[in-house]
Amino acid sequence: MKKRRDVRRFGSGPYLLGLAGGGGDPEEHVGFPYEALADAQQLSFDQPVTLLAGDNGTGKSTIIEACAAAMGFAEDGGELERLGELPAVPRTIYRGFLTPVVNRWARPRIGYFLRAESFFNVARGADEATDFTNYGDRPLHQQSHGQSFLALASNRFGGEGIFILDEPEAALSVTGALALVAVIARAAEQGAQFIIATHSPILLAIPGAKIYELTEEDGFAVTDYDDTDAVRLMRGFLDAPERYLRAALGTD
Helix, strand or coil: CCCCCCCCEECCCCCEEEEEECCCCHHHCCCCCCCCCCCHHHCCCCCCEEEEEECCCCCHHHHHHHHHHHHCCCCCCEECCCCCCCCCCCCCECCCCEEEEECCCEECCEEEEEEHHHHHHHHHHHHHCCCCHHHCCCCHHHCCHHHHHHHHHHHHCCCCEEEEEECHHHHCCHHHHHHHHHHHHHHHHCCCEEEEECCCCCHHHCCCCEEEEEECCCEEEECCHHHCHHHHHHHHHHHCHHHHHHHHHCCC
C-alpha cells in the first residue's frame, strides 16, 4: 500500500479532535479499560481547552490516558518524544479499539503528558539530563512538588503544543492553581490545546473551556461551570462547613 504523504504543517491546535471507534476483534475488548472507554467516541476535543470533571471512578483518568496514547506519549508521561510526528493515517490504540481523530492540517511543535503519580520519575529523568533551560534553569528536584510543576508549566506550556494533564491540581496550593490557570489561558490564546481531568473548581474556571461532567449513572454531558458537582459542593461546604461535616461524620 502506498504511504500517504503527511501534508500537515506546524500550526495552532486543536490537534486531537476525538477518539473514534476503531473496530478490531470484539473478543479482545472486554473489561477494563474498554468499559470505561465505551462512550469515549462521543467526546469532542474541538476547543482549545477541554476539561473532564466528575467523581472518583467515573473514567476521567482512563480517557486522559487514551488521549495520551493516541498522540504517542509514553505511559509514564513526559515530553512528546516524536514532536508532531503522528502518522498521516492515525494508528489505532488499545488493540484497535479506538482511532485518533486528528487535525488534518496542523500538528504540534511540543507536547507534554502529566500524570501526577509518575511526575517524580519524569522530573528525575529531566534532572539527569542536566539541561534545565526548559524548566526555569533550576533542577526540578531542588523544588517542591508544586514549584517544580509550575516551573515546568511556565516554561513548557505555549502555543502550537498539546498538553494532556491528569489532575494537575494534586501538587498545587490555591495560589498555585490560579497561577496554572493563567499559564493555560495564555497558552490556549497562542494556539495550544489542553485536555485536562480535574476536581478543582479553580481549574474548572479556565476561560472558554468546554467542561464534560462524567457520572457513573449517566456517562458524560457538557456542563456549565456553576452546575458541576465540584463547584456546587465546594460552594455548599464553604457556606456551611459544619453541616457537611456533621453528615460526613454521622453526627446529625
